Amino acid sequence: MYTIQEVSQKVHVSTYSIRYYDDHGLLPTVKRDENNSRVFDDVDIEWVEIVTCLRATGMPLAKIKHYIELCLEGDQTVPERYRIMVEQQRETMAQAEKIQAHLRLINKKVDHYANVLINNKPDTLMPNKHLEKIYTQDY
Amino acid sequence: MYTIQEVSQKVHVSTYSIRYYDDHGLLPTVKRDENNSRVFDDVDIEWVEIVTCLRATGMPLAKIKHYIELCLEGDQTVPERYRIMVEQQRETMAQAEKIQAHLRLINKKVDHYANVLINNKPDTLMPNKHLEKIYTQDY
DNA sequence: TATCCCCTTCGAGTTGTTAGAAGGCAAGTC
DNA sequence: GACTTGCCTTCTAACAACTCGAAGGGGATA
Numbered sequence: 518m519y520t521i522q523e524v525s526q527k528v529h530v531s532t533y534s535i536r537y538y539d540d541h542g543l544l545p546t547v548k549r550d551e552n553n554s555r556v557f558d559d560v561d562i563e564w565v566e567i568v569t570c571l572r573a574t575g576m577p578l579a580k581i582k583h584y585i586e587l588c589l590e591g592d593q594t595v596p597e598r599y600r601i602m603v604e605q606q607r608e609t610m611a612q613a614e615k616i617q618a619h620l621r622l623i624n625k626k627v628d629h630y631a632n633v634l635i636n637n638k639p640d641t642l643m644p645n646k647h648l649e650k651i652y653t654q655d656y
Numbered sequence: 657m658y659t660i661q662e663v664s665q666k667v668h669v670s671t672y673s674i675r676y677y678d679d680h681g682l683l684p685t686v687k688r689d690e691n692n693s694r695v696f697d698d699v700d701i702e703w704v705e706i707v708t709c710l711r712a713t714g715m716p717l718a719k720i721k722h723y724i725e726l727c728l729e730g731d732q733t734v735p736e737r738y739r740i741m742v743e744q745q746r747e748t749m750a751q752a753e754k755i756q757a758h759l760r761l762i763n764k765k766v767d768h769y770a771n772v773l774i775n776n777k778p779d780t781l782m783p784n785k786h787l788e789k790i791y792t793q794d795y
Numbered sequence: 796t797a798t799c800c801c802c803t804t805c806g807a808g809t810t811g812t813t814a815g816a817a818g819g820c821a822a823g824t825c
Numbered sequence: 826g827a828c829t830t831g832c833c834t835t836c837t838a839a840c841a842a843c844t845c846g847a848a849g850g851g852g853a854t855a
Contacts, residue, residue: 522801533844536803552851554802570758578842592772599769606762609755616752619709623745630738633731661832672813675834691820693833717811 519557528565543568574609658696667704682707682721713748
C-alpha cells in the first residue's frame with residue numbers, strides 16, 4: 518500500500534500527473550482510505566507504468582484510456598489490444614530512428630563547436646557546404 | 657526560394673508551426689515578398705531543421721530562441737553554444753535509452769497477446785508473477 | 796491546543812500545436 | 826469587368842497534457 522507521493526517517487530511521475538490520470542479514468546483500480554486519500558497497490562503501480570510507457574511513446578491519453586477499457590472488458594478484446602500494441606511498437610521504433618537522426622545532427626554541432634574551441638579553426642560542418650557564401654558565420 | 661507550404665512539405669513540419677516559430681523569433685532570416693508573404697531560402701530551411709531537431713529532442717522554445725540569438729551574436733558565444741549542445745547531446749542519448757526501455761515493455765505486451773492469440777494459452781508475462789491472485793485477467 | 800505534514804478538490808496558468816474565420820492579392824476564365 | 830480558385834496573411838480560439846496554487850481537512854506529535 519502506497520501513498521501518491523511514494524508512487525510518484527517510485528515511477529518518476531509527478532503527483533500532479535498521477536492525479537490527472539486517475540481523474541481521467543486511466544488508473545482503474547486505485548482505492549481510497551477513510552480520509553478519501555488515494556491508496557495504491559502494486560497493480561496500480563503497474564497501471565501507472567503502462568500509462569507512462571504509452572504516453573512517453575506518443576499515445577494520446579484518449580487512446581490509452583480506450584486500451585485500458587479494453588483490458589477491463591476481458592479476453593474477447595485481445596485481438597484489438599494486440600493491434601494497438603503492434604501499432605505502438607511500430608511507431609516507437611520509428612521514433613527511436615528519428616531520435617538517432619536528430620542525435621547525428623547534434624553530434625555534428627558538438628564536433629563543430631569543439632573544433633572551433635580547440636584549434637580556433639572554424640570549419641563549416643554544415644550540410645550544404647556549397648552554400649559557403651551564405652554561411653558567413655558558424656551556426 | 658520557397659513558400660511556407662513548400663518548406664512544410666520539405667521538412668515535415670506544419671505551416672502552423674512554421675508560422676509560430678517565425679512569429680516567436682526562431683527563424684531569424686525569413687524574408688517577405690511584396691505581398692507580405694514569407695519567402696524562405698535554403699538557410700531558412702536549415703534553421704527550421706535545427707529548431708525541429710532541438711524541439712523533437714525536448715528543448716523548450718525559449719531555450720532554442722536563446723541558442724539562435726547566440727548564433728547571431730558571433731564567435732564569442734561559441735563556448736556557451738558548445739555547452740548547450742553538449743547538454744542536448746547528453747539528454748538526447750538519455751531519451752534514446754528511455755525509448756528503448758519503453759520499447760522492451762511494448763515488445764513484451766505484443767509477445768503476450770500474440771501468444772494468447774496463437775495457442776489460446778494466456779501466459780502471464782507480467783513482471784510480478786507471484787501476485788497471480790490479483791491478475792485475474794491478462795492485461 | 797497548536798503545529799506540521801500530507802492529503803483532498805477546484806480553478807487557473809503554461810507550452811506548443813492546431814484550427815477556423817476574415818480578408819488581401821494574383822492568375823485564369825466566362 | 827465579375828467571378829472563382831488558390832495561396833497567403835493576421836487574429837483569436839481551442840486543444841492536450843500537464844503544472845501550480847489556494848483553501849481546507851484529518852491525523853500525529855510536542
